[in-house]
Amino acid sequence: MLRTKLSAAAFGTVAAELIAALTRHHGADPARLWGIVAAAIRDTGTDDAPHLLRDPLPVKATTAMRLAADPSTMSGHCWRTRWRHTHDAQHLHGPGRAHRSRPGRARTRPGRRLPRRPAGGRRHRRAAAARRAGPRRHPGRRPRRAARVRPGRIPGRRRRRPGRPARRHRRPGFAAELRNAVVNLAIAMARPQAPIGDGPDWQAIGWERLAVAGHNLHPCGRTRLGWDTGDVLAYDLETEQTRVGFVAVRDELHLGDDVWPEIKSPAGWTVQPVHLWQRDMVLPARYGDLLRDRSLIVLDDEVPAVPTAALRTLLLPGTGEYLKVSLDIQVTSTRRSISVASTRNGPAVSQLLHRLVAAAPGGDRLLLMAETAGAAVPVGSGRDLSAIRRDGLAGRLQPGEQAIPGGALPFLLDDLVGGDPAGWLRDYAHLLLPPLMRLAAQGVALEAHLQNCLPTFIGGRPHRLALRDFAGLRLHLPRLQAAGHDINLWPGSVVGTDDVDVMRAKIGYTLFQAHLGEIVLRLDLDETQAWRIIREVLDSCCTGDDHAAFTAPMVPHKALVRMRLAGDGDVHLPVPNPLHAR
Template structure:
């Protein structure tokens, strides 16, 4: 039974959304109202868990001993306990977060009302299949309460461009040469899609999200438009939005190949505005080549497939973030019997996949062992070399053959961390754009990145799913993961860096990325110490 939503600001936000649905998709009004209680409870439970885990406000009162504890001090609640998740912020000065939470509730209810989009009969490739499966994770980020926040969009925008829409549009602008920075992405696209127009002489064609073109560029850059340095064009390409929303899949090009574009989208999702820095557009190809070299030298490199970012460009006007684009390669061809599962969908499917290795807890433990041995060894060895990939569920697409873990595809290098001293010691020059946040000289930052994303946000969610589906005891599960960590580092312990990494990842306490604290502070990454389930299991 769904929980009724309390009256107040959330009701007002829901009424505005329902009016938008009545105008643009009347058949969704009833399902939207029915889904509001479930949406509010989902957002509230995630917020309540984050407040307790991050020790924010009167966390003890919010916990009240009712939550179920998991590894890394995660607490899961059976109910939010409030009609409006923002009520859990009582005593905190957080009006911005309250608005984001209510927006998340409304947009989650819209998504629940819509249901997943379906690929057409001519859309059966791995990329389309992965995007369709991403919609299983309807609430978005598995730990963040604002996974469905879309502040900046109204209901019509959500209906037109969100992941459940199944389609969106890429627009184009012409940028004068002296206002363009980076690769000529428009020239690439014109080669792939010959029907696209050539830019005027002295200009470059720059792809932008259609919403960004219409809602942001047309009003924010009136000076450039009036001066003629920037021109809005009518040309468009159809595209399919991914779970990341701002990353879209393009149609097959003239040679039948697929490509992704990561586009600036100035809306708030999980408390972050989804525009793209100049640094990200310039670093993507450089980082892709570095990661590829390191993976090629790894004994398990054939099982780890990074999706390269092959080109990028920006327009350094205003914030420098509003017209950025990154080109990413598509998924590789799958082998006979191989299927790809986006990480966000994996918790919902892990129980079924694990059944192939045997019944009950033993089968689940064997499957977890195989999965952890696919995920962790190459990532931990990369970290030893100075590269910590952001391997949370949203960035990983594992593949399976007959349900058994086979390969791990990773994407999006914007959130990784590169440790310059370790890379230099290994003979790799770190040539990043000035001011890039992905570079660090702090080895603790490097370890926190891989520990939080791969162990806590990724394997932690999979372990909970296996417990629910097969009764796998969490102590047993984390002992299985600890064995994989130990086996990975065993031949490397003569190296002081590897030994220190192993000690840090199995220490009594581990750094947990404090998503709500970060939003309240308005700063960069913040971590809080949590109890480490890998400690003491050697």
């Protein structure tokens, strides 16, 4: 029994998971790896080695245990023989867990081997034939009477039990998102701290890893639907380093800039960066025809990269730049592929922001991490092979200046706020509000939540504000034109709007609720006093209808849980505004 317990834990879980991950992500030969394990066992020379190498090897059948055990006691063990030799690769049934159950296994009592039942047997064929034939009625049986309908009932509509959510709010997908987020949070908390390289950008990623739960408001901040455990270990934020791959795209399929001219391509082709997971999992499944006719060619070139909290955005060490590439997994509420519009609007929006900031008083307190190039491959969804190149912070900070991602600020306030928290908050509000309100008055509502802001500090005091990722901002086109600015957006872009309330909702939610609201909660300061300080700073830099909107008695708040339950896009609920009363 002791040997069986050892073999199940050591080989059924630990070694199997490791070998499956090496096979999938590094192309290792599983038979060779299991041979190494078997050789190591034989080299021990212990009496246990023959038992561990015997054929067949028992593996704990946990599902059969739950099915066969006495429900009142849930006791008993059921072991089944699964593998042949530990150096045989036949136990690997595709990616994921190496000891995944085989199809066609029936229940049995503890102690007996589970019989094989071929999939698609007579029972399955009979069931399929019955479904095709439709409902049967006995020749001598009278047809059923029509069901009686009680007064006030609608025929065909089932009544909902009191207290049970409406059917449209019973989404099993949300439960799966929560489970996935919990599992990935546990993995992140269990992983050792990855080393941090030199430079402000790499150090910023090190700070980002403090926010292990992910998004500060979203209930599924660690959701990575589409990744298995091996993918999380290879590509998530806690991974020390990964790589970026490249594909060659025929020019007639390529739309936009040459994002990576460092790799020379032959005439008629353009090199496009791609996330390794996207290259290995999405391209073969969706674009096999383009790979076969060589409209797309997977290149051997790869460059080192470091994942950021955004996952699809990766730092390129030594370059001072980032790449944002399509990653078709769901993180929080959104699949992280990139639209054609984002790739074409990014450089144009960056140029517009540079013009606005340069002309504004105090513009030197804003550091724009500009999007310098963008391209897409408009095949399939048009979102699977997009890439955007972005400036970093290397060489742009002053001596003693430290850039800290907003997501890490709640965990560093005790170190940054060395004296009066009220004075520190006033300085921080003066850093944020004047430039962002000035841009809003000209028609630009930046998505200023914690993840997109990197405030800089000197000696713990707020100094400058670095801003990144402009894909989610809103541009009020009439205000821009009135201020003498124009921009050519990609047709159908959601970033441009004629509705001023849409623009205000973007900056209001991200700046006041998601950003400053989190800082207020974490400061050692009375909330009423904290919001009074923010209101005083807002009064000094915002006027007119914008001021009235941001200080209204009620403001719209994004209902993240309700959005996931309903699945109908953005949902906002009115909430009391702490900026209303002074």
